[in-house]
Amino acid sequence: MDKSHANKPFLRTLDGEVTSKPPLWMMRQAGRYLPEYRAIRATAPSFLDFCYTPRLATEATLQPIRRFGFDAAIMFSDILVIPDALGQAVSFEQGEGPRLEPISDAAGLAALRDTLSLDRLSSVFETIDRVKTALPKETALIGFCGAPWTVASYMIAGRGTPDQGPARLFSYLHPELFQKLIDLLVTASVDYLTRQFSAGVEAVQIFDSWAGVLPAGEFERWSLAPIKAIVEGVRASVPDARIIAFPRGAGSRLALFAKLPGVTAIGLDTSIDPAWAAREIQPHKPVQGNLDPLALVAGGPALDRAIDLIHGAFAGKPYIFNLGHGIVPETPLEHVEHLVQRVRGA
Numbered sequence: 001m002d003k004s005h006a007n008k009p010f011l012r013t014l015d016g017e018v019t020s021k022p023p024l025w026m027m028r029q030a031g032r033y034l035p036e037y038r039a040i041r042a043t044a045p046s047f048l049d050f051c052y053t054p055r056l057a058t059e060a061t062l063q064p065i066r067r068f069g070f071d072a073a074i075m076f077s078d079i080l081v082i083p084d085a086l087g088q089a090v091s092f093e094q095g096e097g098p099r100l101e102p103i104s105d106a107a108g109l110a111a112l113r114d115t116l117s118l119d120r121l122s123s124v125f126e127t128i129d130r131v132k133t134a135l136p137k138e139t140a141l142i143g144f145c146g147a148p149w150t151v152a153s154y155m156i157a158g159r160g161t162p163d164q165g166p167a168r169l170f171s172y173l174h175p176e177l178f179q180k181l182i183d184l185l186v187t188a189s190v191d192y193l194t195r196q197f198s199a200g201v202e203a204v205q206i207f208d209s210w211a212g213v214l215p216a217g218e219f220e221r222w223s224l225a226p227i228k229a230i231v232e233g234v235r236a237s238v239p240d241a242r243i244i245a246f247p248r249g250a251g252s253r254l255a256l257f258a259k260l261p262g263v264t265a266i267g268l269d270t271s272i273d274p275a276w277a278a279r280e281i282q283p284h285k286p287v288q289g290n291l292d293p294l295a296l297v298a299g300g301p302a303l304d305r306a307i308d309l310i311h312g313a314f315a316g317k318p319y320i321f322n323l324g325h326g327i328v329p330e331t332p333l334e335h336v337e338h339l340v341q342r343v344r345g346a
């Protein structure tokens with residue numbers, strides 16, 4: 001990877017520099033809160049078709065950059081392209097979220113491919129290539145994947161659930177089978193992220209959106225260890241890879257990630273107290289987060305208070321301003337504009 005970061009504040013921060021203003025981007029920054037996203041989304045027959053069409057995915061990636069000038073773009077795709085590229089049918093029902101053919105036994109696991117279908121994913125790499133040529137020179141490009149536990153939880157349940165109960169139960173009842181699935185996802189994720197770097201991304205984020213439902217005795221095995229294995233695997237071919245780990249809901253267990261060699265920065269979810277993270281996490285690594293997406297919906301004094309609390313805790317050491325989870329469709333555009341101005345101190 002090209003380690004030069006010219007003048008990209010997002011990359012300089014990941015590399016440990018303190019910039020005059022924190023760099024800023026938002027999880028799910030391309031999405032339904034943007035009218036221009038809804039307009040192009042309506043032209044594709046399905047969400048996966050949309051993700052796999054480079055012209056549309058490139059446009060979706062660039063839309064929030066044009067409108068708000070964020071410091072980083074995140075390639076437009078979804079974490080569930082991995083099960084799709086492993087041969088498990090994935091679809092998105094309007095207003096209902098993802099649907100997969102649930103894996104319930106050894107036969108379901110055996111039906112998966114051993115390696116990713118690169119045919120299926122070639123459009124993702126083409127999107128990265130197109131975005132790179134169109135981005136402003138100060139804007140970084142982020143790639144991503146879902147962490148094995150989070151992706152597996154959708155593969156087992158076949159849909160989103162309140163607490164990923166089906167995958168937790170499966171992991172207790174069939175630990176060896178579940179380990180096989182996790183190992184397959186580790187290998188696939190290393191391959192996928194390495195190819196994203198080759199295609200031109202400058203950092204990646206690993207989304208473990210459901211890490212928080214794992215009880216103490218299971219957390220290290222299913223969240224920490226697979227992410228550690230991915231980090232080691234990616235760094236074997238991209239030694240200076242910048243990798244952000246986002247184990248949502250990990251709470252005090254974030255400290256385990258903060259000490260993991262090879263993890264560049266830690267994403268903080270909404271529940272994390274910035275004062276705690278400034279003490280326990282930031283001395284080890286740059287942090288990213290963690291505004292409540294609903295404070296951004298609310299706007300007004302509640303939003304200003306929340307922004308100032310984060311800035312007050314993290315300023316002076318490397319940090320990236322972000323939400324604590326994805327922006328929601330109801331978010332008023334003026335509130336995002338206000339956020340950008342306040343974080344940049346305008």
Ligand code: CP3
Nearest residue numbers: 027028029030031047074075076077078079097207209326
């Ligand atoms: O702008 C960006 O952040 C890049 C694109 C991106 C999407 N999904 C687009 C998307 C990223 C990084 C993701 C990650 C993702 N996808 C996660 C991890 C982060 C998190 O939110 O916890 C998860 C768990 C998924 C799986 C997923 N994809 C679900 C559960 C849903 C349905 C819920 C919803 O918001 O509708 C999706 C669909 C999805 N992925 C949409 C977008 C913009 C909305 C679908 C649409 O526009 O029709």
